[in-house]
Amino acid sequence: MRIETLAVHAGHEIDAATGAVATPIHMSTTFERDADGGYPHEFIYGRSANPNRQALEEGLAALEGGEEAAAFGSGLAASSALLQALAPGDHVIAPTDVYHGMTKLLRDVYMRWGLGVSFVDMTRLDEIKRAFTPKTKLVWVETPSNPLLKITDIAAVATLARDASAVFACDNTWAPIAQRPLDLGADFVMHSTTKYLGGHSDVTGGAVIAKSRTNFFERVREIQTTCGAVPSPFDCWLILRGMRSLPWRMRAHAENALKIATWLTDHQRVETVHYPGLASHAGHEIAARQMSVFSGMLSFEVRGGKEAALGVAAKMRLFVRATSLGGVESLIEHRASIKGEDPRTPQGLLRLSVGLEHPDDLIEDLAQALE
Ligand SMILES: *Cc1c(COP(=O)(O)O)cnc(C)c1O
Secondary structure, X not given: OOHHHXXXXXXXXXXXXXXXXXOOOOOOOEOOOOOOOOOOOOOOEOOOOOHHHHHHHHHHHHHHOOOEEEEEOOHHHHXXXXXXXXXXXXXXXXXXXXXXXXXXXXXXXHOOOOOEXXXXXXXXXXXXXXXXXXXXXXXXXXXXXXXXXXXXXXXXXXXXXXXXXXXXEEEOOOOOOOOOHHHHOOOEEEEEOOOOOOOOOOOOOEEEEEOOOOHHHHHHHHHHHHHOOOOOHHHHHHHHHHHOOHHHHHHHHHHHHHHHHHHHHOOOOEEEEEOOOOOOOOOHHHHHHHOOOOOOEEEEEEOXXXXXXXXXXXXXXXXXXXXXXXXXXXXXXXXXXXXXOOOOOOOOEEEEEOOOOOHHHHHHHHHHXXX
């Protein structure tokens, strides 16, 4: 089946008990045993498994082309499970410009528990190669990166990881559907389902999707149910509901973003535009190879630095000033003034999560704010 069809049908069945077309939400935390002690429906207790989480995991595995998936209560809980599946003394290679919460997770939590971490520029294959040690067990990439939209060559890093027998995981939060890391050699895809998968800015969640049912994945599953950072049945239902329209939404997000990026490029108050769909972008060639569309995230730098950028954000009418991304509504954010943000973020930079409004309305809004 094609991806649009899979998105509509994966994880969905007509409810046998009622004929309901929309999947019922099963809030029950416990499930009846039969008279001889068995579990006729295989469910036992809500933390270990429940029907809505199982349906979501089926849908996630189908959309990413994996064999298994484990859903979590947030993106960072999903990342955390992959790190917890390692052992003290193991070494991780991660990007310098990885999601700031991931930097915090590695530095403030897992390095204290004995993980070694090297942060490298993932656009430089020679630098990645040099970072491997005999103890390297996990290579982590995130592409496009935040907030400069740097592109990592997924297939090339997959080869390096495979040669070193390290597990290779890709945070695909910024480009679901558009990019299929498991087909490019990744062992795991991680998602903050809070973003494009949920798609409506109304649910927090995360997922790990495995190419195949390895021992490493079994360990992640064990951590999911034992550590218990699991999503509620309603959260699972909301994310799966959002995923039904994901392939079409991603196309529209990308189409709008390309129009806006192109328009911004010609604006005299704009110094630089970072969007992998632009031929002028440093990672365009690799992006064109590994992405079917260029997603809905972009950033641009306003001439005049912080004051100028904050002034533009203050004048927006349609774009909402807020963090996060991937929802139907467009958001704008001055990344450098967020608490805990990387000090290397340019002061004049504004990040856009381009939504599903008409692109001309979005461009008119940017035009009046940049006047
Ligand atoms: C938001 C985000 C995360 C963290 O996800 P939460 O659901 O907020 O825990 C991780 N990686 C990327 C790229 C993100 O955008």
